[in-house]
Amino acid sequence: MKTASAQTALMPAESNALALGFSGSLGNIDAYISAVNRLPMLTHEEEVKLARDLREKNDLGAAQKMVLSHLRLVVSIARGYLGYGLPHADLIQEGNIGLMKAVKRFDPAQNVRLVSYAMHWIKAEIHEYILKNWRLVKVATTKAQRKLFFNLRSHKEGLDAMTPAQVEALAKTLDVKREEVIEMETRLSGRDIALESPTDDEDDKFAPIAYLSSDNSEPTRVIEAKQYDRLQSEGLEAALSKLDERSRRIVEARWLANDDGSGATLHELADEFGVSAERIRQIEAVALKKMKTSLQAYS
Structure with missing residues (x-):
């Protein structure tokens, strides 16, 4: 589980978003869900008082009570996104971050219950997490595509491809072009491909990683080639x-x-300059040392 800035802004540093305020061991997600469902709910008056204490006095204890009393809301919302194949605990974690952001920004003077205000923030964090992790290649990049992504997932029936009539009806319902519905359905229908073979036998040479990788394009090799x-x-x-x-x-x-590399010999150069071979060797050694110093600026 990762730590988020929103979490540290409201809670003690040693608290964990999935075990916040609990004593004892919460070894699995079922134990956590059971624990949060036993936490007491706040009355409207208690909620207003705690929110004012947070805004006016920066009372982190009040923030913690507000978060704890709404953890069951996060569990409920996160359960609705299990169809994306992501771990329930991770969805809850992201939702908890959204809840903490909501608590930090909640204004009791607006006369709105925290449960209604927090739903937007919880869903926003879960949506962002799904879009970043559901596929290595992003299925939705623009705001309109994100909206279509989640709506299509909820409206589509089964795993079979949609018929032209279903595409037309869904496009009309969502007020988008039928081409956009078809494109998004194609993205959603894509399957992740393992780059490496799951076994250690001869199949490895036929796995995508075998022909996708190239020594010539490896970053270190590219840099070395440029330097050379x-x-x-x-x-x-x-x-x-x-x-x-x-x-x-x-x-x-x-x-x-x-x-x-078959250059002139020391004796050949000694005859050319009228000196001994040893003298040529000494001149060569000094020259190479001087060149090495000059070449350091290009390494």
Whole structure:
């Protein structure tokens, strides 16, 4: 279960949204539901007093009592979204966050009961959670699509594809285009595909992950390739330009003359410059060290 800012704004940091204010062990969701259903409800007068204490005195104890007395409402609302295949406990958790936001914003002067005010916030948090987690690829992105998403789920009968007459009737009921209904139904009909094989046998080579992944597109490889290209072009030229003419000639002849690395030997360069092979080796070592320092800026 995750911790939310709305929760910490109203409750002690050590409280858990699904075990808020309870003593003892709530090891499973059934125990939690049983516990919240035993919590006492607030009268209208008690609710108004607690809300005023929260707004005027920042009384977190009053906020906690208001939250606890409405946890059963969250359980009831969350139960209506079990058809999306998400854990009941997670739906309740998100709904509890919505309840806490409602309590924080509740104004008793509006003469509205908290139960009516909180329903909007509870459903909003659950809706957001479903849209983020029901599919890896979002089925609804705009406000209109979200509305159609939840309405279509509640109006559609069974798992079979809708007939043209049903599409037409639903589009008229929801006041949307029939094409939008068809598109959303197609999204809802999609099935998640496992990228990896559930077994460890030869089927692994045929799983989507085997042909979707590529070493060339792996982020680390891409960065390394770009750095290497930069070293080959800008970095190497800049490092060579800082060498004297003889040192540059030695490095180029020894390491850059041929792609296969078969450059000039120390003795060949010694004959060219009229010095010993050991002297060529020393000049080469100093030049390579200087180049290494210059190339650090491109790594």
